[in-house]
Amino acid sequence: MSKFFASIKELPPDPLFGLKARYNNDTRSDKVDLGIGAYRDNNGKPWILPAVRAAEKQLVESEGYNHEYLGISGYGPFLEESAKVILGKESPAIQQKRVVSQQSLSGTGALHLAGAFLRDFYTPEKKGDTHAIYVSKPTWANHNQIFTSLGLDVKTYPYWNAETKSLDLDGFLSTIKSANSGSIFLLHACAHNPTGLDPSKEQWDTILKALSDKDHLLLFDSAYQGFASGDLENDAFAVRKAVADESIKTPIVICQSFAKNCGMYGERVGAIHVIPHEKDEGLNRAIQSQLNKLTRSEISNPPAYGAKIVATILTDSKLRQQWQDDLTTMSSRINEMRSKLRNRLTNDLKTPGNWDHIVSQSGMFSFTGLTPEMVSRLEKNHGVYLVSSGRASVAGLNEHNVDRVADAIDEVVRFCSKSKL
Ligand code: LMR
Numbered sequence: 001m002s003k004f005f006a007s008i009k010e011l012p013p014d015p016l017f018g019l020k021a022r023y024n025n026d027t028r029s030d031k032v033d034l035g036i037g038a039y040r041d042n043n044g045k046p047w048i049l050p051a052v053r054a055a056e057k058q059l060v061e062s063e064g065y066n067h068e069y070l071g072i073s074g075y076g077p078f079l080e081e082s083a084k085v086i087l088g089k090e091s092p093a094i095q096q097k098r099v100v101s102q103q104s105l106s107g108t109g110a111l112h113l114a115g116a117f118l119r120d121f122y123t124p125e126k127k128g129d130t131h132a133i134y135v136s137k138p139t140w141a142n143h144n145q146i147f148t149s150l151g152l153d154v155k156t157y158p159y160w161n162a163e164t165k166s167l168d169l170d171g172f173l174s175t176i177k178s179a180n181s182g183s184i185f186l187l188h189a190c191a192h193n194p195t196g197l198d199p200s201k202e203q204w205d206t207i208l209k210a211l212s213d214k215d216h217l218l219l220f221d222s223a224y225q226g227f228a229s230g231d232l233e234n235d236a237f238a239v240r241k242a243v244a245d246e247s248i249k250t251p252i253v254i255c256q257s258f259a260k261n262c263g264m265y266g267e268r269v270g271a272i273h274v275i276p277h278e279k280d281e282g283l284n285r286a287i288q289s290q291l292n293k294l295t296r297s298e299i300s301n302p303p304a305y306g307a308k309i310v311a312t313i314l315t316d317s318k319l320r321q322q323w324q325d326d327l328t329t330m331s332s333r334i335n336e337m338r339s340k341l342r343n344r345l346t347n348d349l350k351t352p353g354n355w356d357h358i359v360s361q362s363g364m365f366s367f368t369g370l371t372p373e374m375v376s377r378l379e380k381n382h383g384v385y386l387v388s389s390g391r392a393s394v395a396g397l398n399e400h401n402v403d404r405v406a407d408a409i410d411e412v413v414r415f416c417s418k419s420k421l
Pocket of ligand 1: 036
């Protein structure tokens with residue numbers, strides 16, 4: 001090894017993109033990709049949303065269309081409209097001009113900006129000696145490395161009860177209580193990744209009250225708005241409830257991605273919205289200037305194309321309606337596949353175990369409960385690819401492959417249970 005890179009070690013491939021590469025290299029014609037969370041149509045093909053197609057056409061044909069630099073904060077119309085998408089047009093925070101928005105490289109870029117910003121400037125009143133950020137156990141694999149690489153102390157709160165395949169509310173609440181006041185809590189706004197399990201409205205009430213009692217800072221990751229219920233407004237419930245809650249005095253930070261709900265994965269469209277509790281124009285300007293500095297030093301200025309398309313959709317009532325229809329198309333097809341998979345496993349194949357969670361979970365993913373051994377056999381013997389945690393992207397199922405996938409799951413479940421006896 002070079003003396004100049006004495007401690008360098010080769011890392012294993014990224015769990016999700018490594019899986020994608022193995023899938024791409026697989027020559028079996030009937031392989032099935034249930035890995036990365038990207039919507040596929042009923043033929044297993046990427047889908048350009050009709051709203052996006054129409055907006056692209058409108059945009060490139062518009063007068064003055066160009067590829068000039070954006071300002072450092074991003075594309076103004078996109079920032080204004082994206083805040084309304086997550087907070088609601090009537091949001092008190094928007095009306096009181098408390099929202100500081102900055103364009104980001106999709107959700108990951110927003111989380112990175114949030115982490116760096118909070119690390120440098122968040123000064124809770126009663127703080128331990130660390131910048132602790134609590135993430136759900138389990139959570140999206142990238143959360144951990146985004147915040148660890150920024151030097152934050154990543155801790156976990158219980159979320160998924162594997163036994164009951166439901167929310168571990170008691171564990172969650174007890175960690176909220178025992179954490180140092182003013183800790184950062186990362187919350188999935190909806191369609192929890194990887195479990196597909198969201199707290200009910202009543203559970204959200206309890207969780208938000210507990211967080212507010214300990215003055216924790218709420219950091220929302222909103223990557224799937226529109227995928228949980230098919231409706232943008234419903235899926236923003238938790239965020240809007242928190243923002244409207246007068247008892248929450250700490251700032252609220254929202255990391256928003258349009259990768260999934262606009263099907264614009266590679267265009268990296270997203271934003272961070274920082275919402276201080278108090279109305280203070282000077283503070284807002286200071287926050288924006290620091291976000292600008294971070295942005296300028298890392299990417300100079302954000303990418304324009306995707307943000308302009310999203311802004312075109314959001315500012316045109318017809319396109320906006322089309323987008324809502326597209327979200328319904330995607331979420332209904334996913335729900336149909338959930339039912340088909342569950343019914344085949346339960347009714348036709350009588351696969352050992354209970355598979356009702358496949359239909360009760362929502363969003364793009366199902367946390368199937370399959371073990372790493374079963375997942376590995378699915379990939380090797382059946383060409384069905386999912387993450388070793390047992391997370392399946394239901395969007396990869398379609399009418400042509402769902403029965404085959406169910407048959408494969410049935411085989412691995414029976415095989416692995418037998419080999420344990
Ligand atoms: C996923 O969880 O599959 C997606 O968010 C893709 C990614 O970037 O990890």
